[in-house]
Amino acid sequence: MKSRVGVGIVGFGTVGTGVARILLDNAGLIRRRVGVPVELIRIADLDVARDRGLSLPAGMLTQDSRQVLDDPDVDIVVELIGGYEVAKHLILEAIAKGKQVVTANKALLAVHGEELYQAASRQKVDLAFEASVGGGIPIIRALTEGLAANRILSIYGIINGTSNYILTRMTQEGLAFEEVLEESKRAGYAEADPTFDVEGIDSVHKLAIMVSLAYGTPVDVKDIYTEGITKLTPLDIAYAKEFGYVIKLLGIAKLMEGEIEARVHPTMIPVSSPIAQVHGVYNAIQVVGDAVGDVMLHGQGAGSMPTGSAVVSDILSIARNLVTGGVGRVPAASFQPDQRRPLRVRPMADIESLYYLRFMVVDRPGVLSQIAGVLGQHGISISSVLQQGRKEGQTVPVVIRTHQAAERSVQTALRKIGRMSFVSEPPMLIRVEGPDE
């Protein structure tokens, strides 16, 4: 039996610092939970000069990640550098050396996850990634363990803290997009390339990981429709409020007749819905299972300590396995490797939704009826129309909400309307989740 478990971290940034702090501050508690000490042995980062506010034993911090990989006392390698190539090689090398691996790298898992799962499975080592989705929220364990009895019917979630932080501040305080983005970078929420956050790419990575675990299927991220928050305007946020909605960047996955519907886009949701109450850096993920019904998990989706909490929970789980001699049991994928089956992701054009449409038009008689005419020709039924004030000859917004309609028809109709002479800018489309009134 092991008398202690050694941990090596590569990447001593926002998350790495949180992980080290928790391992040091809660060492006594962790020992009681695991049964043996879980010791931080080495930390590697290219930048060893920056003050992280932690006092580490001399010689623990190094610039050379090899010193983590090659140290025989390091049982668990924690990859927290982010990015694709270097991180992938580091993880594969750690696995090849028979080390257990923890990572928070959702971008890497979403794109190269299958290769990493297979390598870990062949080598019979643990590969754990609780921090990769929902930061501190234990959603990976929920999908792979707590809800494993269920056929998962749907997953809805706010799964990017940066975007939710930006949308919350824009909605509640009327602040400008750029100003709030800078704040979320300073707080350590944003990705190294923040376009991953605001263009929906990070949410797609997380949705792909959840779909892969929930349905036991490989997922190509390119099959998931992706739209971020950069085109949203204060005008749409104000209209949403007027209709009793808020706008959230949602990741949505549904099991539909043996196919998966998977998409990420700004969504109007009723202000009374639980997910609408989720503000700032908080994430929330609602999972519906056929046996359990509705489950909602809520917590901080980014930041040093919440994300560190998830990483350390993986370290603990693996440390327990090491103590009992049962590594290779933390399921990298929640289905047995030979039971994972490809499921088709339904093309976006084939989905149905409710829609909010905003047209900027030159105000003159007959405009509304021409727009309504095109929508009607494509079988799109209107539930309400809003045109505020008359400004003959000037550009004004016309806002239309639809009943349930086919995405393909809505896109075709918008292309036609967008070409009409009185339309001054590309139409705005926001999908709506909620009752069809």
Ligand SMILES: NC(=O)C1=CN([C@@H]2O[C@H](COP(=O)(O)OP(=O)(O)OC[C@H]3O[C@@H](n4cnc5c(N)ncnc54)[C@H](O)[C@@H]3O)[C@@H](O)[C@H]2O)C=CC1
């Ligand atoms: N910041 C957050 O709230 C969350 C981050 N993540 C993920 O965690 C990972 C780390 O993110 P952060 O800590 O925010 O990034 P960060 O940029 O704060 O830290 C990364 C650290 O890695 C170091 N580094 C880069 N390349 C290296 C190399 N080749 N060898 C050694 N050190 C190297 C950098 O100097 C930096 O200190 C990423 O995969 C990210 O997507 C996941 C959940 C939440």
Ligand SMILES: N[C@@H](CC=O)C(=O)O
């Ligand atoms: N940049 C991400 C960090 C956590 O995954 C986010 O903002 O959610």
Ligand code: NA
């Ligand atoms: Na998590």
